[in-house]
Amino acid sequence: MDDRKLEVLRAIVEDYVATQEPVGSKAVSQRHSLGVSAATVRNDMAYLEEAGYIQQPHTSAGRIPTAKGYRLFVDRLGKIKPLSAAERRAVHRFLSEAIDLDDVVTRTVRLLAQLTHQVAVVQYPSLNRSSVRHLELVSLTPTRLMVVMITDTGRVEQRYVEMPAELSEDDVLELRRLVNEQLQGKPLADAPRIIADLAGLARPELHATASALARVLLETVVARTEERVAVAGAANLTRPGNFFAGSLRPILEALEEEVVLMQLLGRADSNALLTVRIGDENNLDDFRETTVVTAGYGPGSVVGHMGVLGPTRMDYPGTIAAVRAVARYVSEILEQNR
Amino acid sequence: MDDRKLEVLRAIVEDYVATQEPVGSKAVSQRHSLGVSAATVRNDMAYLEEAGYIQQPHTSAGRIPTAKGYRLFVDRLGKIKPLSAAERRAVHRFLSEAIDLDDVVTRTVRLLAQLTHQVAVVQYPSLNRSSVRHLELVSLTPTRLMVVMITDTGRVEQRYVEMPAELSEDDVLELRRLVNEQLQGKPLADAPRIIADLAGLARPELHATASALARVLLETVVARTEERVAVAGAANLTRPGNFFAGSLRPILEALEEEVVLMQLLGRADSNALLTVRIGDENNLDDFRETTVVTAGYGPGSVVGHMGVLGPTRMDYPGTIAAVRAVARYVSEILEQNR
DNA sequence: TCTGGCACTCCCGGTCCGGGAGTGCCAGTC
DNA sequence: GACTGGCACTCCCGGACCGGGAGTGCCAGA
Numbered sequence: 001m002d003d004r005k006l007e008v009l010r011a012i013v014e015d016y017v018a019t020q021e022p023v024g025s026k027a028v029s030q031r032h033s034l035g036v037s038a039a040t041v042r043n044d045m046a047y048l049e050e051a052g053y054i055q056q057p058h059t060s061a062g063r064i065p066t067a068k069g070y071r072l073f074v075d076r077l078g079k080i081k082p083l084s085a086a087e088r089r090a091v092h093r094f095l096s097e098a099i100d101l102d103d104v105v106t107r108t109v110r111l112l113a114q115l116t117h118q119v120a121v122v123q124y125p126s127l128n129r130s131s132v133r134h135l136e137l138v139s140l141t142p143t144r145l146m147v148v149m150i151t152d153t154g155r156v157e158q159r160y161v162e163m164p165a166e167l168s169e170d171d172v173l174e175l176r177r178l179v180n181e182q183l184q185g186k187p188l189a190d191a192p193r194i195i196a197d198l199a200g201l202a203r204p205e206l207h208a209t210a211s212a213l214a215r216v217l218l219e220t221v222v223a224r225t226e227e228r229v230a231v232a233g234a235a236n237l238t239r240p241g242n243f244f245a246g247s248l249r250p251i252l253e254a255l256e257e258e259v260v261l262m263q264l265l266g267r268a269d270s271n272a273l274l275t276v277r278i279g280d281e282n283n284l285d286d287f288r289e290t291t292v293v294t295a296g297y298g299p300g301s302v303v304g305h306m307g308v309l310g311p312t313r314m315d316y317p318g319t320i321a322a323v324r325a326v327a328r329y330v331s332e333i334l335e336q337n338r
Numbered sequence: 339m340d341d342r343k344l345e346v347l348r349a350i351v352e353d354y355v356a357t358q359e360p361v362g363s364k365a366v367s368q369r370h371s372l373g374v375s376a377a378t379v380r381n382d383m384a385y386l387e388e389a390g391y392i393q394q395p396h397t398s399a400g401r402i403p404t405a406k407g408y409r410l411f412v413d414r415l416g417k418i419k420p421l422s423a424a425e426r427r428a429v430h431r432f433l434s435e436a437i438d439l440d441d442v443v444t445r446t447v448r449l450l451a452q453l454t455h456q457v458a459v460v461q462y463p464s465l466n467r468s469s470v471r472h473l474e475l476v477s478l479t480p481t482r483l484m485v486v487m488i489t490d491t492g493r494v495e496q497r498y499v500e501m502p503a504e505l506s507e508d509d510v511l512e513l514r515r516l517v518n519e520q521l522q523g524k525p526l527a528d529a530p531r532i533i534a535d536l537a538g539l540a541r542p543e544l545h546a547t548a549s550a551l552a553r554v555l556l557e558t559v560v561a562r563t564e565e566r567v568a569v570a571g572a573a574n575l576t577r578p579g580n581f582f583a584g585s586l587r588p589i590l591e592a593l594e595e596e597v598v599l600m601q602l603l604g605r606a607d608s609n610a611l612l613t614v615r616i617g618d619e620n621n622l623d624d625f626r627e628t629t630v631v632t633a634g635y636g637p638g639s640v641v642g643h644m645g646v647l648g649p650t651r652m653d654y655p656g657t658i659a660a661v662r663a664v665a666r667y668v669s670e671i672l673e674q675n676r
Numbered sequence: 677t678c679t680g681g682c683a684c685t686c687c688c689g690g691t692c693c694g695g696g697a698g699t700g701c702c703a704g705t706c
Numbered sequence: 707g708a709c710t711g712g713c714a715c716t717c718c719c720g721g722a723c724c725g726g727g728a729g730t731g732c733c734a735g736a
Contacts, residue, residue, distance in 0.1 A: 024698050037710050042699070060698045060717045100484070100496045134476045138488055140675050146438070148486060148494060150476055156486060158438045158494050160675065234572060235590035248586075252573035337478050337498065362729050375679050380730070398686045398729045679736075685729090692723080698716090705710075 001051075007034055008044045009053055010077045013065050017313055020241045022062030067279035067312060070291070074276050074316050081317045083325050087115070095329050101125070101154035105230050108306060108330050113233025115322040118310035119255065123265055124228040125153035125303040125334075132183045132191065137176045137213075142166040147216060151188070153303055154337055161216040164208045171206060175213060178202055192218060227304075229261045242311050243289070250286035260284065264292050265305040272296070274324055279312050293319050295327035299335040306330070339389075344415060345372055346382045347391055351403050351411045355651055358579045360400030405617035405650060408629070412614050412654050419655045421663050425453070433667050439463070439492035443568050446644060446668050451571025453660040456648035457593065461603055462566040463491035463641040463672070470521045470529065475514045475551075480504040485554060489526070491641055492675055499554040502546045509544060513551060516540055530556060565642075567599045580649050581627070588624035598622065602630050603643040610634070612662055617650050631657050633665035637673040644668070 011032040015023040025041040028034070034041070045063055048054045053069035056062075065073065083091070094111055098104040105122050112120030130151035138146045145161040167175075178201060182194050195218050199211035234255060237243050243251065254260040264282060266275060277292045291314055294307030308323055349370040353361040363379040366372070372379070383401055386392045391407035394400075403411065421429070432449055436442040443460050450458030468489035476484045483499040505513075516539060520532050533556050537549035572593060575581050581589065592598040602620060604613060615630045629652055632645030646661055 022698090026698080038698095039700095039710055039712090040708080042701095043709085046700080056699085058717060059700095060696095060715080062698065100498055102496070133478075134474075136472075136474045136486065138472045140471075140492075144675065146488065146492070148474070148488065150484065150486065150496075154478075154484070154496075154498075156494060156496050158440065158488075158492075160438055160492075232594055235587050235594070238587040238590060249573050249576040252576060256570055256573070337482065360729090364729080376729095377679055377681090377731095378677085380732095381678085384731080394730085396686060397731095398684080400729065677736100679734100681733090681735105682731105684731085687728090688726090690724085693721090695719090697718085700713100700715085702712090703710100704712100706708090 002044070004034060004036070005044045005047060006072075006077060007032070008041055009048055009065070009069060010073065012045075012048075012054055012063055013069065013073045013077070016064050017315055020313065022057055022064050024062035027062070065313075067281070070278050070312055070316070071281075074278070074320075078317045078320070080321045080324075082321050083115075088325065091115075091326060091329055095326075095333055098333065101156070104154075104330065104333055106232075108326060109230045109232040112306065112308055112322065112326055113236060115326070116308045116310070116315075116319045117233075117236050117239065118308045118314065118319065119231065119233045119236055120306070120308050121255075121261055121265060122230045122306040123262070123304040124230070125151070125155050125298065126227060127151065127155070127157070127188050129187075129189075129298070129301065129303045130155060131185055131187045133185075135176070135179045135183060135217075137172050137179075139167065139169075139172055145172070145213070147213070153299075153334060159216060159219070161213060164212050167209060171209065174203070174206065175210060178210070179213070179217070226258060227262050229258055229265070231255050231261070236310070247286075247289060251290070254284075254286055264309065265294050265307055266292075274320065274327075276316070276320065291316075293323050295323050297327040297331045297334070299331060299337075303334070340382070342372060342374070343382045343385060344410075345370070346379055347386055347403070347407060348411065348415045350383075350386075350392055350401055351407065351415070354402050355653055358651065360395055360402050362400035365400070403651075405619070408616050408650055408654070409619075412616070412658075416655045416658070418659045418662075420659050421453075426663065429453075429664060429667055433664075433671055436671065439494070442492075442668065442671060446664060447568045447570040450644065450646055450660065450664055451574060453664070454646045454648070454653075454657045455571075455574050455577065456646045456652065456657065457569065457571045457574055458644070458646050459593075459599055459603060460568045460644040461600070461642040462568070463489070463493050463636065464565060465489065465493070465495070465526050467525075467527075467636070467639065467641045468493060469523055469525045471523075473514065473517045473521060473555075475510050475517075477505065477507075477510055483510070483551070485551070491637075491672060497554060497557070499551060502550050505547060509547065512541070512544065513548060516548070517551070517555070564596060565600050567596055567603070569593050569599070574648070585624075585627060589628070592622075592624055602647065603632050603645055604630075612658065612665075614654070614658065629654075631661050633661050635665040635669045635672070637669060637675075641672070 008028055011028045012023050015027060025038040025045060029036060029038045029041045052066060053072060054063040055066050091111060095107055098107050105124055109120045109122040130153045132149060133152050134150045136148040140146055143163045143166055145163060147159050147161055149157045182198060183191060186194060195214050198214040199207055202210035237248055237251060274295045279288055282290060282292060289312055290309060291312045292307055292309050294305050296302035296305050298304060306327055308319055346366055349366045350361050353365060363376040363383055367374060367376040367379045390404060391410060392401040393404050429449060433445055436445050443462055447458045447460040468491045470487060471490045472488045474486040478484055481501045481504055483501060485497050485499055487495045520536060521529060524532060533552050536552040537545055540548035575586055575589060612633045617626055620628065620630060627650055628647060629650045630645055630647050632643050634640035634643050636642060644665055646657055
């Protein structure tokens with residue numbers, strides 16, 4: 001394919017993203033100083049359409065890019081435009097003020113939404129990839145405990161536990177000592193094995209309670225593989241021309257479904273630095289018109305993903321730059337709390 | 339005002355809520371067996387319009403209720419229709435499966451959204467109205483602590499603390515003992531006073547650290563009056579005829595602003611069992627077309643609010659019943675964990 | 677006080693039409 | 707062979723127009 005044809009494609013993508021209207025041959029030849037006439041551009045457009053990169057909403061309308069066209073644009077044509085110095089400083093400052101992990105996540109997701117004018121999604125550090133820093137047992141009633149687990153990523157998980165028998169204060173202390181001894185510092189991936197043996201290590205009198213506790217711990221750390229996610233910027237979906245009323249509903253619904261969100265954030269290719277999934281590439285019917293830009297983050301290794309979700313017609317260079325920059329800063333912040 | 343006029347108003351409200359279309363005199367006289375002709379109904383309607391309870395979108399259209407009309411309906415005409423036995427059982431079962439406070443709140447908000455087909459908002463138990471159950475200190479690095487506070491409502495708050503000097507394991511233990519000794523069981527409202535004296539009670543060597551800790555505790559429990567809220571059912575805003583595209587955006591934006599949400603949930607008249615705020619009564623421009631139904635909940639006394647938000651044209655009897663029932667069940671659940 | 681009748685108003689959906697934007701193709705030029 | 711100007715053609719879009727229908731207000735009569 002011709003160099004000029006690629007330039008025409010770029011022009012179409014850029015103009016369409018900017019104006020949200022089909023772009024015609026005249027506009028391309030005039031605004032983008034290609035040095036050729038509209039007629040020539042028309043020929044190139046015919047070729048690009050034949051090849052599936054652009055399409056016409058109807059005869060005698062301008063062209064708009066197809067998913068394939070955006071894909072080519074992202075892969076070969078879009079020069080990522082880094083954030084301005086001012087933006088970088090603002091990001092840095094805003095994130096470094098975070099008070100705890102919850103706050104980091106909340107701030108991150110808002111920041112992303114604001115920078116990109118899209119819907120932002122941030123996954124909490126995945127438990128699977130964290131280790132136990134501390135386990136705390138708090139008695140609610142004599143037969144009811146609260147287990148609080150703190151991970152090395154700063155995530156705090158809690159859970160009520162019903163005990164088979166009354167527990168004295170000392171019993172609780174002993175159990176706390178026991179579970180911490182066994183689990184502290186261990187990756188949660190190894191936890192199930194360790195927990196299985198837990199009951200055996202307790203004093204005989206505490207056997208029953210210890211195994212009840214073990215059972216719940218197991219649920220907390222394992223069965224609860226469900227990931228937590230934070231969402232912000234839903235209002236951006238209503239930006240003029242972003243989504244028409246009909247297509248808005250399924251997306252709003254999806255934003256409340258952890259399962260769907262996780263699928264979008266894509267735990268599969270987690271090692272990729274940055275992923276852009278355009279339209280059908282999401283493999284979700286409701287997101288056929290949607291592009292998702294995601295990045296992994298974490299101190300050293302990837303512990304979670306964050307991303308941004310918007311119409312396929314989005315500002316790719318800007319969005320990609322923003323997601324990448326924010327993911328990096330968040331990783332730095334997490335690094336500080338290791 | 340005539341009894342029959344009230345019946346006409348009820349008919350208009352009910353029909354309009356059901357069909358979302360202006361209702362005419364003929365429809366009222368036919369469907370609601372008032373025993374009078376359409377012409378008579380027209381006279382009553384003219385009166386109701388004069389009095390400000392209903393209005394005409396334009397000449398020669400049917401009537402729709404005004405905010406004042408809904409208000410009268412809610413105050414005098416709506417018989418609350420209790421949930422069906424099946425619904426009550428479902429609510430009960432769903433909520434009793436909750437694993438911890440987070441889970442209670444999440445389940446509650448979803449349940450409300452689903453029962454009412456509106457947007458649901460649930461405030462976490464307010465810290466102001468809780469007491470400290472336990473404080474846990476976990477060292478992250480030698481100079482960095484994590485404070486975890488557990489309240490009697492099951493809420494868990496965390497925060498990073500930067501220490502002025504390195505802390506040994508024993509120092510941490512001592513500080514933990516100290517803060518728990520002082521704060522356990524105390525209402526958070528009293529905490530500032532207690533915390534202020536905290537540093538003085540520590541060993542001289544720990545003085546500096548204790549006061550750093552005290553400073554952060556103060557921030558955690560006091561300055562952080564900001565409330566946490568959970569939202570669900572945003573997709574319900576897009577129900578056909580609920581909100582037109584233009585008015586959707588400000589509402590979606592408001593749903594991400596804790597401040598606005600808290601204003602809607604209304605901490606002011608917190609003792610009222612159930613509050614219905616219709617249209618302008620919300621005192622928020624963007625919610626002029628919106629009704630908010632809220633209820634307080636809590637074990638014994640009110641510790642937080644929950645509610646539902648939808649177009650003024652909503653099913654008041656059903657919504658009110660649902661909010662009230664859910665608030666009651668949640669209160670029961672919290673009672674169990676006292 | 678209620679009712680049937682009637683003239684009136686206004687919305688709504690459909691049709692029609694002209695302007696404009698954009699295209700495809702073709703013949704001509706470098 | 708690649709590019710260009712010209713031209714006929716297609717189709718959308720917005721506005722004007724119109725008739726049917728729903729609903730009203732008012733009035734005279736029961």
